[in-house]
Amino acid sequence: xxxxxxxxxxxxxxxxxxxxxxxxxxxxxxxxxxxxxxxxxxxxxxxxxxxxxxxxxxxxxxxxxxxxxxxxxxxxxxxxxxxxxxxxxxxxxxxxxxxxxxxxxxxxxxxxxxxxxxxxxxx
Numbered sequence: 001x002x003x004x005x006x007x008x009x010x011x012x013x014x015x016x017x018x019x020x021x022x023x024x025x026x027x028x029x030x031x032x033x034x035x036x037x038x039x040x041x042x043x044x045x046x047x048x049x050x051x052x053x054x055x056x057x058x059x060x061x062x063x064x065x066x067x068x069x070x071x072x073x074x075x076x077x078x079x080x081x082x083x084x085x086x087x088x089x090x091x092x093x094x095x096x097x098x099x100x101x102x103x104x105x106x107x108x109x110x111x112x113x114x115x116x117x118x119x120x121x122x123x
Contacts, residue, residue: 009103012074014064017095023057032090033060044077074100
């Protein structure tokens, strides 16, 4: 198995469109999502953010993020988050989008990054 570079940062983003079964008010939705967010943050090293407010008490988009120098670890953490959401008795994941990518410092030259990733040196 390859060595994981300590100077690389990989970021994972998980976007979920959640349906909250039985929620009749925004307060019902907020309570369910607060509980789910607390459970996810307590169990995994992730952030949990509600995106937009929405007037529909049964639907809410949330985004979870995590980072590591190992992209496999990032993917594993977010996959486990999806599994926890799928096991939730009230919140249902109607849509799941997951992406893991290498983050680049704004100090790095864009051209140098592209050449390095292609295996070429900048001349």
